[in-house]
Amino acid sequence: MRELLHLVRLAYSAERAAAFAYQGHAASVADPMEKAALMRIEKEEWTHREHLARMLAKMTAKPSPYLEMKYFCIGKGIGLSCHLIGWFMPMYFAGRLESGNVNEYVRMETLAREAGMHEEIECIREMARVEKTHEIFFLERAQGHWAMRVFEKVFAWGRGRSFNALGYETFVMGEVKRETGEKKGMKEKVAK
Ligand SMILES: [Fe+2]
Numbered sequence: 127m128r129e130l131l132h133l134v135r136l137a138y139s140a141e142r143a144a145a146f147a148y149q150g151h152a153a154s155v156a157d158p159m160e161k162a163a164l165m166r167i168e169k170e171e172w173t174h175r176e177h178l179a180r181m182l183a184k185m186t187a188k189p190s191p192y193l194e195m196k197y198f199c200i201g202k203g204i205g206l207s208c209h210l211i212g213w214f215m216p217m218y219f220a221g222r223l224e225s226g227n228v229n230e231y232v233r234m235e236t237l238a239r240e241a242g243m244h245e246e247i248e249c250i251r252e253m254a255r256v257e258k259t260h261e262i263f264f265l266e267r268a269q270g271h272w273a274m275r276v277f278e279k280v281f282a283w284g285r286g287r288s289f290n291a292l293g294y295e296t297f298v299m300g301e302v303k304r305e306t307g308e309k310k311g312m313k314e315k316v317a318k
């Protein structure tokens with residue numbers, strides 16, 4: 127329960143950081159399609175935070191003031207930096223971060239099941255699925271850029287290199303498959 131509570135608190139604060147970051151990111155791009163997609167992603171992060179708030183309430187817990195402050199600063203900082211570091215880096219690093227976010231929800235699902243919070247499982251799975259769609263969006267934007275070849279070598283994320291085990295090909299075909307293997311809690315289907 128301790129790890130689950132920590133993870134829910136962390137995700138609760140990190141979702142707001144993500145939303146702030148995407149506000150800055152959306153404001154920094156010129157392409158209307160990209161701007162609209164980033165605004166939609168921001169909205170999805172706020173929705174995640176609402177789900178996590180409900181989970182915290184169920185656990186009769188409150189958000190961590192320390193994490194709230196820390197991730198407030200991180201989110202605002204990233205949002206601001208999007209105006210300064212060009213087009214590619216915000217796309218690349220957003221995708222890299224989202225790739226790791228998927229695993230947070232995969233782990234949360236396992237912990238929620240162990241804690242008997244079965245009614246939250248579907249919601250947590252859905253959050254993992256949505257984070258994967260975010261990862262895929264940023265990968266698709268960044269992959270055509272000349273810098274991708276260098277960044278994916280240096281930062282270990284890119285085409286064919288993800289931090290989570292949700293399969294890209296099966297996912298884009300509409301069938302999210304959990305691959306068996308090293309990652310705990312990855313043995314069942316995430317979405318239909
Ligand atoms: Fe999210």
Ligand SMILES: [Fe+2]
Nearest residue numbers: 144224257260
């Ligand atoms: Fe996300």
